[in-house]
Amino acid sequence: MSNIITNFNDKTVKYTQLLSDFKILLKKNSLKFTIQREVILETLYKSDKHLTPESLHHLIKENFPELKTGIATVYRTLALLEDSDMVTSLSFGAQGKKYELGAKEHHDHMICTTCGDITEFVDEEIENRQDSIAHELGFEISDHSMQIYGICKNCKN
Amino acid sequence: MSNIITNFNDKTVKYTQLLSDFKILLKKNSLKFTIQREVILETLYKSDKHLTPESLHHLIKENFPELKTGIATVYRTLALLEDSDMVTSLSFGAQGKKYELGAKEHHDHMICTTCGDITEFVDEEIENRQDSIAHELGFEISDHSMQIYGICKNCKN
DNA sequence: AGATATAATGCAAAAAATTATTATTTAAGA
DNA sequence: TCTTAAATAATAATTTTTTGCATTATATCT
Ligand SMILES: [Mn+2]
Ligand SMILES: [Mn+2]
Ligand SMILES: [Zn+2]
Ligand SMILES: [Zn+2]
Numbered sequence: 568m569s570n571i572i573t574n575f576n577d578k579t580v581k582y583t584q585l586l587s588d589f590k591i592l593l594k595k596n597s598l599k600f601t602i603q604r605e606v607i608l609e610t611l612y613k614s615d616k617h618l619t620p621e622s623l624h625h626l627i628k629e630n631f632p633e634l635k636t637g638i639a640t641v642y643r644t645l646a647l648l649e650d651s652d653m654v655t656s657l658s659f660g661a662q663g664k665k666y667e668l669g670a671k672e673h674h675d676h677m678i679c680t681t682c683g684d685i686t687e688f689v690d691e692e693i694e695n696r697q698d699s700i701a702h703e704l705g706f707e708i709s710d711h712s713m714q715i716y717g718i719c720k721n722c723k724n
Numbered sequence: 725m726s727n728i729i730t731n732f733n734d735k736t737v738k739y740t741q742l743l744s745d746f747k748i749l750l751k752k753n754s755l756k757f758t759i760q761r762e763v764i765l766e767t768l769y770k771s772d773k774h775l776t777p778e779s780l781h782h783l784i785k786e787n788f789p790e791l792k793t794g795i796a797t798v799y800r801t802l803a804l805l806e807d808s809d810m811v812t813s814l815s816f817g818a819q820g821k822k823y824e825l826g827a828k829e830h831h832d833h834m835i836c837t838t839c840g841d842i843t844e845f846v847d848e849e850i851e852n853r854q855d856s857i858a859h860e861l862g863f864e865i866s867d868h869s870m871q872i873y874g875i876c877k878n879c880k881n
Numbered sequence: 882a883g884a885t886a887t888a889a890t891g892c893a894a895a896a897a898a899t900t901a902t903t904a905t906t907t908a909a910g911a
Numbered sequence: 912t913c914t915t916a917a918a919t920a921a922t923a924a925t926t927t928t929t930t931g932c933a934t935t936a937t938a939t940c941t
Contacts, residue, residue, distance in 0.1 A: 571857055571860060571861070573861070594909095597916085597917085598917075598918090599907080599908050599909070599916085599917055599918065600908075600909090601907075601908075601917090601918060601919080602907095603918080603919070604918090620898085620899085621897090621898085635919095635920070635921095636919090636920085637919070637920045637921070637922095638898095638899090639899085639900075639901090639919085639920075639921085639922095640918080640919060640920075642898095642899065642900075643900095643918085643919095658815045658821075663897095663898075664815075677857075677858070677861065677863055679863075680866065686861060686863070688857065688861070690853060690857055692849075692853050693850055693853050693854070693857075696847060696849050696850050696853070697850070697872060700728055700834075700845065700847055700850075700872070701834070701872060701874060703728060704728070704730070704834065704843060704845070704877070705876070705877030705880070706834055706836075706843070706872070706874050706875070706876055706877065707874045707875045707880060708872055708873070708874040709837065709873050709874045709875070710872075710873040710874070711870065711871060711872040711873060712870070712871050712873075713868065713869070713870040713871075714868060714869050714870075715854060715857075715858060715863070715865055715867075715868040716865070716866050716867040716868060716869075717858060717863050717864045717865040717866045717867070718863070718864045718866070719862070719863055720861070720862030720863065723862070723864060751938095754887090754888085754938095755888070755889085756887085756888055756889065756936080756937050756938070757937075757938090758888090758889060758890080758936075758937075759936090760889080760890070761889090777927085777928085778926095778927080792890095792891070792892095793890085793891085794890065794891045794892065795891095795927095795928090796890080796891070796892080796928090796929075796930085797889080797890060797891075799927095799928065799929075800889085800890090800929095820927075820928095
């Protein structure tokens, strides 16, 4: 019997919901809803991957060529989304920061150093233990990030 | 009763031991032992902090001004040390990659988002659970990294 | 110790990544 | 539709990291 939950691919949040949250957030801060911002959110959602600002920008240029989105806008929007906790950034291995929509449930990452494949998972036992540790050290947790590196099932063969 | 171990400040490995390991490693790979490499290792050891290539370079220029160590050498040596598993890199928050000597025992990090203070810890329960998870998913662990973010005891007051 | 081979270094240039500037466009609200 | 304030693209400027190369230093061999 296991506590592990994997498969976060089936999206737990509908895009329309996400979009509406985004709009509310923008309004609350007197910010404007733009096509660029929508496209960035949508691309993050559809791709369902861990993207660098660069790779996200590429995807957008590919899928929305008529909209000449600048890289600076991607950076600015990612920063905005991260500040508002709609996306999370993490960095594994050599490459730089990667972003993913934080709309799915919290999860940690298991990364294959051979093929680069990423398995997302959550384990209740670890989550609980983290809380206990923080409590014992008088620390008030806001967040955490955990990555396990190694060789995946496939690559072992 | 707690499983948590903190205080990794009392160095578990003597510098002379570390240095000798380094020399053996270099010889094994037909690489040369240089003053720059020694100074980089020594500075990492003495500082006992999480340093960016930039801050490490600054420390070295301060403490060994006669040796005009170039930043490129710092980058190259950090890469070498990381490849050989003598240092570990991790990246929290906004700033870039930070390096620390991996000679001390493995540990994870609890980072105060207010004052930036870092508490290092290890929890056996979590370590074990990570192994179980990997096993269940057919994954062969080589390493892991875990950071807990929040507000520390001091900053709560 | 001196000669030889080869790796490492510093410096400068190049490349990559990120941030700031600004004129122009666009969204939101009246 | 008109007004105004924010966002954008484009570009420049910074910052960070990597690379090329001429010179220096290290290890090994006589
Ligand atoms: Mn993920
Ligand atoms: Mn540490
Ligand atoms: Zn794999
Ligand atoms: Zn603090």
